[in-house]
Amino acid sequence: MPELPEVETVVRTLQSRLAGRTLLRVHLSRSDILKGTHRDLSAVLIARQVGSISRRAKFILIDISGGGTLAIHLGMTGRLTIEPATSEPRPHTHLQIDLSTAANSAEQLRFCDPRRFGRLEWLPAGHNDARLGPEPLTLAPRQFAACLATTRRPIKSALLDQRLIAGLGNIYVDESLHAAGINPLTRTCDLSPQQLHRLGAAIKRILLRAIAAGGSSIRDYVDAAGVDGRFQSRHRVYARTGHPCHRCHTPIARITLAGRSTHFCPICQSSAPTRTRSADS
């Protein structure tokens, strides 16, 4: 579910509902979703106050008073929501945190994740993940080209690599490549400066539009208030195999690339991928 626009939407909808509140009780029913060396969430969270909430790549970062950050990755099916404490938690709710009452009724911060690809981690103050590449939304065009310049991999594969650029996933890579008219199989190092410029601009444009629409809800994704995104109806290639391209009406094709289903228009994105796998062996 969660790529950069979905995570950003969760962060924004969490801000007004969670910031400033005190954490009263922590119930982690599955400790195997807890990553890292710090094994006792209660010890660092209880009676602490929530500071600011932010995003880095696909991680939700919840700052806690007194230092330290709770980092949450939603994996494929994770939901991080604020719900009435009296409501029945949905199945596969692994974390419940009681919040100080905000005028109305008692509420909980809940993390639910059926597939359990999501992770929680306690990060002591000052921690940052050096493996993550730069944020696509705050990247000058020249820097965008620079962080991809070194690789010969297909552009789709490079854009999915969080070490090169952080926050894109399968939906927004496919959508961005279509918007830029670039074939996903094209070797990154074969892209012209013009193509790279177009791609960088397309990525920003699409991410911003998706954020404005509250992200894409394919199956599980909801914001912190439980509300679906609306960007899925504006996808031009993702999950539109066989449907007409919005620009040229050619049926959208689907291949497997980098282990992921990859959707593109064979006409609008026909930039010949000069990949001769067997020619050099």
Next chain:
DNA sequence: GTCCATGTTCTTTA
């Protein structure tokens, strides 16, 4: 029963 799924990480292979 089959295939597929918004993600990451590890192993194997070249």
Next chain:
DNA sequence: CTAAAGAACATGGA
């Protein structure tokens, strides 16, 4: 060293 391919993780829906 790069990198591609596959598997693994786990659950549910079509």
